[in-house]
Amino acid sequence: MRILIILTLLVLLTACTGISLEKDRITTKENVTKENSTLIKSIQEKIPNLETSLDTPSIIEGRIIDETESVDFGDVI
């Protein structure tokens, strides 16, 4: 009987520790994801500035040509 009680307690203890560890892992994962998304967001915000500051004449020309190019109707047949 004693052995059975000790075994049940051991199983319960292991299960509780497991649950608690998993909870910690999830929390850490959430934190990492949050940190990553903040980092990604800040990089994304910086990209347009970086692009603009390194624009070359051909990039500017290309952008203006694309902006002012009308639809192409293609060939009749």
Add this chain to the structure above:
Amino acid sequence: MKLFLIVLLLLIPLVYAQNVLEARKASLDLNANEFILQMNAVINYSSNKSSDLTMVKTNFEAKLTEALQVKTLDELKNKEKEMKGLAKQFKEIAKEKFKEKGMLRVELFKVSQKSKFQDKKNKINKERMKLIDVAYDKRISEINEKIKENNESRVQKILLDKFQKSKSKLNETDFVKTRIRIRGGLIEGTASMIKKTWSFVMSKMKLASEEG
């Protein structure tokens, strides 16, 4: 002075938007007229001067006239969509009508050789040049500011040099999209290739018959 600068800064986007609209109208005018030329060739090719094709062409031309009078870019884009729809409709009718397209293709090739629309291409170039010139000036002043802040900025100095060179060559540059030229070039290239192959085969046949 400050007020003048504020007014000027507020006016630049407005003028820029107006120039974009004008440049896009010029581009639409060229693309649409190239298509109209093809439509005319198809209508003239059909023996009974198909009325449904003529009707679609008339609608297309009317939409083009309307599009060239709009005041905003959004309105212009809507008109472009409608014209694209009409072009698609014309293509579908033509596809149904002409099962054998060999000779029609030759007619269209002849027409494409004649069409140059140089005045329309010059207009697009002029409108785009205005926009590019403004954009270059803006970038040059921005780079100069950066160089003032940091004297050792090598990248910015190279960029400044590139922009100044491009600005000096602005009048010599062609800003009409190469897609149109490539298409013409492809047709020309294919035609000359067929011509060469044909003359080669003919000369060989002549030689063989002489020997025989």
